Amino acid sequence: MSLPGNYLDGRSQIGKAVMLQRNVHHLVFTDGVHTHRYPAREVSFHPGRAGRPDRLQLPDGGIIEVASAYQCQQLTGHLPLAARLLEGLRRCWPQLRLAGLLLLLLACWFGYRNGLPWLASEAARRTPPAVEQAMASATLGLLEKTSTLRPSRLPDSRQQALQQQLQQLVPGNSPYRYHLQLVDARELGPDIIPLPGGQIIVTDQLVRNSKSPLEMQAMLAHAVGHIEARHGLRGLIRSGGVSLAVNLFGGDRSTLLAVAPILLADMKYPADFEAEADAYASRLLGTQSLCARDALLVRLDGPDHSAAALLAAHPGNRQADTASHCAAQAG
Structure with missing residues (x-):
């Protein structure tokens, strides 16, 4: 899953459009020229206030502004427990459906x-x-x-x-x-x-x-x-x-x-x-x-x-x- 964002390095007020991805335990984003990689556990999520976008706070002081709070939390692993459970069910739905069918057949037998x-x-x-x-x-x-x-x-x-x-x-x-x-x-x-x-x-x-x-x-x-x-x-x-x-x-x-x-x-x-x-x-x-x-x-x-x-x-x-x-x- 990729998520667009606006990267601010903390030194310049001009942001750069980037694409964020999750690579196992790291958050990776690129502006088309440079690629940055941070441990996901060191990246914190901050919801926006009064119409401001949600933000990802990077450990070196940089900030990434994002439009989708849910996808942002999903990338960084900061989803609430209920949301993580629902997301897990969504990913495993084909297997769960097959298991349910097998259980139904077993119950009938x-x-x-x-x-x-x-x-x-x-x-x-x-x-x-x-x-x-x-x-x-x-x-x-x-x-x-x-x-x-x-x-x-x-x-x-x-x-x-x-x-x-x-x-x-x-x-x-x-x-x-x-x-x-x-x-x-x-x-x-x-x-x-x-x-x-x-x-x-x-x-x-x-x-x-x-x-x-x-x-x-x-x-x-x-x-x-x-x-x-x-x-x-x-x-x-x-x-x-x-x-x-x-x-x-x-x-x-x-x-x-x-x-x-x-x-x-x-x-x-x-x-x-x-x-x-x-x-x-x-x-x-x-x-x-x-x-x-x-x-x-x-x-x-x-x-x-x-x-x-x-x-x-x-x-x-x-x-x-x-x-x-x-x-x-x-x-």
Whole structure:
């Protein structure tokens, strides 16, 4: 930045037009012939009075008259603190604008990553169980239309035993009435689908592939863990985003009931939901039950891919290290 001024050397009353500049820690000015340099800290600023120009007092007695007090103070480093801060903001504005944009993007990402799950949990907590039961009924109706679901062919005694197993896994303070919907579903293959409100769909194909009561008990306990934690409803709200959660807070559940059957019929729970369901089953039946469940999943992971839907919902439970750990624990 350059600033014009009138230089008086203190010996002559005739001034010279000069251009002032700031060079790091020095004030430099030239009249086109001679160049003068003074340490900026030794130059003092004096505001003009009664229409007189502002002045810079040089250490050798010379004076420079200037027309712009602000630019003069800026050159000599005598700006007030507030003005220096504003000037710094002006110079750094492009960088500050970029930093603000990055902070906004970071806040949006953090809000989506952490705020939306919290919002989904709160909205689910405020949703009555009757709404979840309506969602489950609509989902079952959709599955009956799109898949070949037939009445279970399991013996009555086996069906009753499974129903009793399920009731033993339900906590006493549960707000839901649990029911096991056993179906013969060759198209679905071995599968278990926990629906909100306490309804669990289990295919005959899954029951027939289990080799011990503990394997089915572990699968049922895992499903109950999903329902008690309201994972189906929370997963729907996460998928629907902030607008769906806000609608639920406002009491509007029509959108939720409209999208629930489509999403619930093929829902894959995230890793944190799976961990919560595993923790519930482990508290009820011990860690050995998880090993029994994993053994069943490993056995179903065959070349015919008949249990593709079930295995896709539990991608981390059939790894070789999991199976070896469970085998070592059993030994």
